[in-house]
Amino acid sequence: MSEALVFYSKADSADEWISALRPHLPDLEMRVAPDVGDPLDVHYAVVWKPPQGFFVPFTNLKLVVNLGAGVDALVSRTDLPDLPVTRLSDPHMSRMMASFVLMSVLRHARDIPAFEKAQREKRWNYVHPRMAGDIKVGVLGLGELGSAAVLELSLQGFDVRGWSRTQKRLPGIDCRAGMDALPQFLSECEILVVMLPLTRDTHHLINAERLALLPQGAKFINVARGPIVDEPALIAALQSGHISEATLDVFEHEPLPQDSPLWGMENVLITPHLASVAIPRTAAAQVAQNIHRVRSGEPVLNRVDPGRGY
Template sequence: MSGALVFYSAVDNGPEWQAALAAAAPGLDVRIADPADGTVEGDPADVRYALVWKPPHGFFARFPNLKLVVNLGAGVDALVARDDLPDVAITRLSDPHMARMMASFVLFCVLRHAREIPTFEKAQRERRWHYVHPRTAGEIRVGVLGLGELGAAAAQELARQGFDVRGWSRTAKSLDGVQSCHGMDALAGFLADTEILVVMLPLTPETRGLLDAAHLALLPRGAKFINVARGAVVDEAALITALASGHIAEATLDVFATEPLPSESPLWGMDNVLVTPHLASVAIPASAAAQIADNIRRVEEGREVLNRVDPARGY
């Protein structure tokens, strides 16, 4: 392969990605940028490709011959919101291992709420023997808000486990075992009929703050809330109020408006909330490197790349 690829991430393992890309694309010159300031050794004119997660402002301008930017993950909101994006093809990772990891995490969250585990944890802390009769999965209505690649995988895994799964998306989707609806006109009815809500929407101008106090109030009293998408899709203050009042009985939150979650956030101290540090699904170098190599070959051959992002649309 001609040219070089620059890797930037302050949180991912650069040498691990370097090794995976060397195996998937022999001959590709992979250069790891300094996570502190984004500087990289070698002639910037050699760089044709960038694999990045939240690089510093102005990072892309250093590479005059850039042809492809790969976002280091499935969520691209942080990338497309920038005002310094180059006019080149931009792609996201679409790794089946990421989808399986997300589906398994969502299944864990749903099962935790469906089987009343937080109730038993509280009873244990209080040294009380507390029995709650289990319900079958088919009696429990789970709503998946967002049926993109990861949302669809999670919804179908829940359906395979026997849950009564409903899905909402911006445009029409058809998934085996999932009752689907679409469009803003259908959102209120979808929320009102959901016992366990799983938020899996991308963050776009249309979805930012979508789950505000009015929409959260549409959930049945005692509903359970799971967010594995982006924190800014939810009005966090409104969610805290709903949790404090009991309108939303429990929540599992993997994402937040500000990350890391500030120590002063009330969410840390709420015994009906489980906080996890944005780990529901992560990119796996060994499996994702192959699709990155494929897209580099497509660029070199003048073909259309796969999993292309439309910055104007936000995903």
Template sequence: MARETIVFSSAVDPIAPWREGLEAALPDVALRAPPELSADDDVRYALVWKPPEGFFAAYPKLRLITILGVGADALAGRTDLPDVPIARLSDPAMAQMMASYILFAVLRYARDIDVFEAAQRDRRWHYVHPREARLTRVGVLGLGELGGVAATELARLGFDISGWSRSPKTLPGVRTTSGIDALDAFLAETDILVVMLPLTGQTHHLLDARRLALLPAGAKLINASRGAVVDEPAMIQALVSGQLGGATLDVFEREPLPTDHPLWTLPNVLITPHLASVALPASAAAQIAANIRRLRSGEPVRHRVDLTRGY
């Protein structure tokens, strides 16, 4: 007897915890990777992260695609997408995980840990007098579900926090501004810039050489959203010249970062392998199951993305 099945595709997420979470939430649905599928599987749903080209064409009965993450840019421009709803994850646990990464990166610069790391490599006792958090201006570029939580957590620690977004937002403890006309002034008053924007046609290389030069000399950059929001060659030039005093980078225009990439050897760069926030089966499975139930009952799915906008 045919059973409704979710087909799973991800090169980075293990299937076992997703199977455990989803099959517990939906006992009448199976989760299978493509090699596991049989004639008994009626594939109606897909749970994916950067599936291979042509992936969706094999499943003509699909009714819902769920992205294993927040960003939808990996599916934009594909020719094999069926005309079905595409949903992203909206998981508070993911937002908290991202906030912890941003807090780590901001505190590392605000407390001069990068300076002490360099001194340790040289076996130098190098004292830098600590500064109050309120004297460090942190700007969060992008105040969506992830960026908004990060900005609020930073404000709670007493940093001087400003935030920029495409449309107006209000957050406790955060000075907010919006619209492209306000971006230059926002950058000029930011000592530590946190990039939390989705990748869209409008945000691709938004931080180009001109805008990076607007930051105060020696400013720090943290990018945990998408690599292509920043013009990588322009960023490297700014890091070499000292216009940027340092960068913490979790995302890149090409991933994995090639072994011969110049970013590997810059002493003022910290590289992490795109793990600032990941989808968590234990908490996100309930959202996926709820959307499948909504679809079955004829209700619109939640957290639907618009690929023409990129989110």
């Protein structure tokens, strides 16, 4: 019996991933779903949002690799076998995310939407810049990507604080933890960046009540998962002006439906879930490393805890 890896993703190039993986795993047969051959040969699955029932035929599966840092779409399934599931932990993904968050924060901090509007109206509109240190930025979620973003914002001189479910310690960062600390945290954020994993506990965590805790005219950035935010409540806050601007990379339903009011809002920037993506040539080595660890009986790195959801 040959040993095979199966690849599935509608969002990624199978050819790029197979080409990147092959030098690290020259003895492993590479198959791209739906052409899986004999499913009993498949010992490893590298996937992004496979269809329900995908894993059922692979009774000899030993490892599932999720093509990204967010695993909410994987751990909520009913067909996922009881075996190691790992997520990607690529420094290039962290840098890509940190740069997108920095761009988004700078765009709001330097009043770029106001200048874009003035340009469309052929109107000279001077807005005096504020010092970064006078602008309070909060990051919800201090995992690998959130921590990288917080440190980048701090490096640029912003008055940064972070919040997480459990206490974290980051150099020079005011780190808060726990639900009791969340109201005060939100009340201090002129610019809020959502970077939490999507779990049962974080679904609609940012609802109308918590949006109301933000200062009047706050800016809102979501680069995590759409369902963490109650989208109708966010739309209402944007329409009322309580949230003055938003940068949204993720949504409750993707692609964003054509009839969403968000499309027509001049104070909203919409991007199509691309703040950070996996790069095959840099991430392939860690996928291969975990396959080698499974083969040698060692514990895998970056293992997901399905109970926690990340």
